[in-house]
Amino acid sequence: MIVLRRALPEFRWEGVDLRAYKDEAQAPFRGVTRQVLASAPDLKGELRYFEVAPGGWTTLERHQHVHAVTILRGAGRALVGENVLDLAPLDLVTVPAWAWHQFRAGTDVALGFLCMVDAERDRPQLPSEQERAALESAPEIARFLSGT
Amino acid sequence: MIVLRRALPEFRWEGVDLRAYKDEAQAPFRGVTRQVLASAPDLKGELRYFEVAPGGWTTLERHQHVHAVTILRGAGRALVGENVLDLAPLDLVTVPAWAWHQFRAGTDVALGFLCMVDAERDRPQLPSEQERAALESAPEIARFLSGT
Numbered sequence: 001m002i003v004l005r006r007a008l009p010e011f012r013w014e015g016v017d018l019r020a021y022k023d024e025a026q027a028p029f030r031g032v033t034r035q036v037l038a039s040a041p042d043l044k045g046e047l048r049y050f051e052v053a054p055g056g057w058t059t060l061e062r063h064q065h066v067h068a069v070t071i072l073r074g075a076g077r078a079l080v081g082e083n084v085l086d087l088a089p090l091d092l093v094t095v096p097a098w099a100w101h102q103f104r105a106g107t108d109v110a111l112g113f114l115c116m117v118d119a120e121r122d123r124p125q126l127p128s129e130q131e132r133a134a135l136e137s138a139p140e141i142a143r144f145l146s147g148t
Numbered sequence: 149m150i151v152l153r154r155a156l157p158e159f160r161w162e163g164v165d166l167r168a169y170k171d172e173a174q175a176p177f178r179g180v181t182r183q184v185l186a187s188a189p190d191l192k193g194e195l196r197y198f199e200v201a202p203g204g205w206t207t208l209e210r211h212q213h214v215h216a217v218t219i220l221r222g223a224g225r226a227l228v229g230e231n232v233l234d235l236a237p238l239d240l241v242t243v244p245a246w247a248w249h250q251f252r253a254g255t256d257v258a259l260g261f262l263c264m265v266d267a268e269r270d271r272p273q274l275p276s277e278q279e280r281a282a283l284e285s286a287p288e289i290a291r292f293l294s295g296t
Contacts, residue, residue, distance in 0.1 A: 003228045007238030037240055038216030044266045045193020068186030068195055080151045090155030118192045
């Protein structure tokens with residue numbers, strides 16, 4: 001077992017692949033990469049590093065499993081349930097079960113974060129048209145989702 | 149549920165207690181604090197932030213559960229199994245099941261790290277005199293454990 005994976009420049013790590021965030025055919029997103037930092041059969045959690053490029057955003061989705069997020073780099077905002085949050089390095093974000101959520105980088109700055117999650121977890125759900133409209137009925141959330 | 153805990157100066161977080169690393173009567177250590185960043189009934193992992201003061205060290209111990217460590221601050225070294233590792237920010241350390249391990253800060257600099265661990269886990273074991281002597285039979289490990 002490899003006990004040390006050294007940090008490389010620009011939030012990369014020795015021996016850790018830079019992966020697609022998810023299958024582009026499955027869900028909408030823009031400019032997101034994923035690196036799996038810790039995942040093992042004898043570990044019930046996984047730790048991943050996601051980076052959202054300037055102007056990019058993760059999929060708006062919800063699921064039963066919980067995310068415990070630690071911001072590492074840059075700046076951005078997140079929607080979590082009905083909250084729009086401004087994010088800075090080392091801020092901690094909890095995404096509760098079934099909360100709609102999305103992370104957005106700043107226009108000119110990337111947003112990088114660690115995400116701890118259960119290794120065994122359910123598949124994310126995308127919002128229906130009605131669910132998206134319900135979210136957008138709050139002006140602050142509508143502005144967030146439109147990237148303005 | 150609190151969805152955002154903002155980072156405060158000096159690796160503290162809003163609403164997160166600064167705790168003793170462990171009961172001083174139970175195990176030897178020097179200058180270590182603990183903050184629980186993520187722990188919830190519907191999350192199988194926990195995320196903690198440990199900080200080892202300059203010259204300090206965590207307990208030399210082993211257990212079945214695995215640690216996935218991300219260095220966040222400062223510099224130091226770790227013993228993991230038979231490996232003595234130099235550590236810098238963002239380095240990833242995996243402590244496999246039953247590997248003897250200890251983290252040491254530099255003489256003049258603290259060492260701060262995130263540690264992901266299963267919420268349900270076994271109790272650490274301390275080395276017997278014989279086990280410690282066996283570890284110290286390797287000169288590099290003997291120097292590490294003596295702090296030189």
